[in-house]
Amino acid sequence: MDLNSVYQRLNTGSKKWSQYPEDVLPMWVADMDFPVAEPIVMALRNRLEHPLLGYCVAQDSLRQTLVDHLARHYDWVIEPEDLVFLPGVEPGVNMALNTLVPAGGGVLVQTPNYSPLLHAPAHWKLPRVDLPFRADANGEYPTDLEALQRGLARSRALLLSNPHNPLGKVFEPEELRAIGEACVQQDVLIVSDEIHADILFDGRRHTPIASLSAEIAERTITLMSASKAWNIAGLKTAFAVVQNAALRERFNNGRLGLVDSVNALGLEATEAAYRLGADWLAQVNAYLQDNRDYLAQALQTRFPGIRMNLPQSTYLAWLDCSALDIEHPQQFFLEHARVALSDGLEFGAECGQFVRLNFGCPRSMLEEALARMERSLQRR
Known part of the structure; x- marks a missing residue:
């Protein structure tokens, strides 16, 4: 290529x-200004051999492809039914805040942060609680755990960007575990944007925060997509991993006629990306x-x-x-x-x-x- x-x-x-x-x-x-992977192009061409493009649902093969990908790359074992398909990560963030955070509940955001995450709490009249990153002597951006605890005490949800945009930070498992355990202790929902999980440098490995313990997973909405890594953002397809069945049902109820089904070609492209890309x-x-x-x-x-x-x-x-x-x-x-x-x-x-x-x-x-x-x- x-x-x-x-x-x-x-x-x-x-x-x-x-x-x-x-x-x-x-x-x-x-x-990105790179051409889409040939397996994705071929999958789209094959799908277009069929003349109908009506409403679609994720097929079992796509669910299993994602389950296998998460297990192989992150040692994260989930079930196919844990997956919720969405037309984007940003709609998933807003579904979670609108549906799962009580009125007036604070939303903790590490700053700087991706603009749609930064501004999402205000869409639902939820106060934003900022947790600024400060570079240390090594040019790293560690989470200030004491400030985190103080911020969580004023919050009902944490918006996590993992890996972080715009800092390009890859969170180490120990740091994520400390963040997750603090959220468990203070009964705070975690909404984790992990859209850049598959773009990693220098041999690094991504860790989904929900993979670290059952207790953390029970309160986490993890949002992922092939859109950034495989450069198919225009196909508007993402998925949430919600392992807590009751939380998943409440999250799905947040569609409210605004967050519709995913388009047929996006589902095909997503499966091809994770299976063949x-x-x-x-x-x-x-x-x-x-x-x-x-x-x-x-x-x-x-x-x-x-x-x-x-x-x-x-x-x-x-x-x-x-x-x-x-x-x-x-x-x-x-x-x-x-x-x-x-x-x-x-x-x-x-x-x-x-x-x-x-x-x-x-x-x-x-x-x-x-x-x-x-x-x-x-x-x-």
Whole structure:
């Protein structure tokens, strides 16, 4: 598979490439510029041989494929009936908050955080309780467990981003266990967004928080999808793992006419990804790690005013531009470099000096984006 080819995505309805004028290089939304794995394409073609595309349900083969994937990759044993299929992780987050958190119950969110998670509590008039990450001397972002306990005392739910977006943090099992046990002790629901679980660097391994103990699993809604790792976000398919049957029933009741069934092609693509997409994913992960390392080297040698802690997961780099002394870095690079990055303010009110850069693209696109940014700073 050739990951270096640049595919023309203008006029395809791509959100990433439609948001800005054609002369802007889009490096913002979490959407990779790589072609979909051939097994997924073949599965879609085969499905389209049948002329009907009515309402669909997940078949037993898809459920078993996911059960096998979770056991093989995470040592997480679940049952097929634990799976709930959804048109996205974000709808699952909002279903959980609206249905399972009592009125006025606080929702603890580690900040900075992915904008839809950050703003979800307000949709349901639930107070958000922020738990800020602070980088330690090693550039890591450990959870402040004492602050966690204080935050949980004011909360009825924890929104967890695991792996973390935008920090690219992979939580170690010991840290997750401490978080999970604190939630058990304080009777707090865990809603865990694990959409980036299959994008990992440097030999790391993802740990679903619900896999750590039966007690943690009993209060956890885990949300996953093939959309990020296999680049099929437009097919709008995700799934929740809810091992507590009573909690699963209450969660499903939260559809409320808003969260409908999953489309037929998304279900086919998801099964093909998890069943047949391992080789493609391994190649993409290796390419992403090389892109990450190229980006890190370029920032170190060519951008003394920008700092980045090396992402351990995702294809998203969290760039600290505070040393550039630019009031609004995202706007500066958009106007002067014609490069569209995600604005740090989307991830937290204290993040105005940060931008998020998507390096899930052919190397030539990453090189061009950095060259444009470098020239814009030289002209300043």
